[in-house]
Amino acid sequence: MDDAAYFRALPKAELHLHLDGSVRPATVLDLATADGVPVPTTDLKRLRAHLEATEETPSLTAYIAYFQLPIAIMQTVPALERVTYELCQDLAADGVRYAEIRYAPWLHVNRGLLLTDVIRATLNGLRAGQAETGLAGGLIITALRTMPPDQNVTLAQAAGGFVGEGVVGFDLAGDEAGHPPGTHEDAFRAARSLGLNLTIHAGEGAGPESVRQAIAVGAMRIGHGVRARQDREVVEMARENGVEFDTAPTSNVQTKAVPRLEDHPLLAYFRTGIRVTISTDSRTVSRTTLTNEYLKVATVLGGSRADIWAMNLQALDGAFAEPALKSRLRREFSEAEARLAASKKARRQSSGNSATGRGE
């Protein structure tokens, strides 16, 4: 079995995944037509250029611009339900068995929805998708760095109302430079007091100091964290505190968090004992799948199957899920991996037999 087939078949956990960055281009067109949202072109092929970043995308801010059009069509209950449901189908097709899907509800109230309408709609889409595919996981509610702090407190309170119904975490994202996480400490406090787990994007659009601040305000998982490597002290702080870095190789190149894929620090982090996981970040904006990200870690960065498997298990361990669910999934993952390894061995033996003329 080649690497692509192996990584596709492997049951996977994905922790860093943006809903608005993962809308199918055909669905963008469909919903734009239905809801009268202007689109730059109705030609699906050409539309992709407005939805997909490239290696030439110059910065995080430029990368974030690719979310504008999907966000414009995600302003109604049916649209939010549909895109969440379809993402579950896409995840299942990619061999993902556990996923945490995140988005920023404040960006979806432009047509009059309440924050609670928005969250309920995505939860309904998630439930429908999970029922059909067997996918496990939940939603992470994302606050934006550029929002007034009191609006993020309101968001944390709204999100906290859905703990136990599928909302599992609270996140901070958006333009990182000049918007330190400390500004939103009240929102994090509110989120935590309501039972939400905390993750913060840091070390993507700004340097190690941003990662230090995110850890200081209590994030146990950092979105990306790749630029932390510029300061050994911060890397050590993450390792000592058991903080996890949820990285996304293709996206990290497109946002210029790393200059080239070859420079990605995820394996170096992993080998120094930092918990690190692999995600897509945005399946449409980065035009990728988790299988493809695993493949890049193997072929470009030189990660072995054992390294990648260990990072997959770290994703499961770091998941914002009940311990019982995690141990059930760990068992399922390990059994599936053992079956894959056994079938590989059997095939090697049978091809060895036929090569020596001792086949059936």
Ligand SMILES: [Zn+2]
């Ligand atoms: Zn992200």
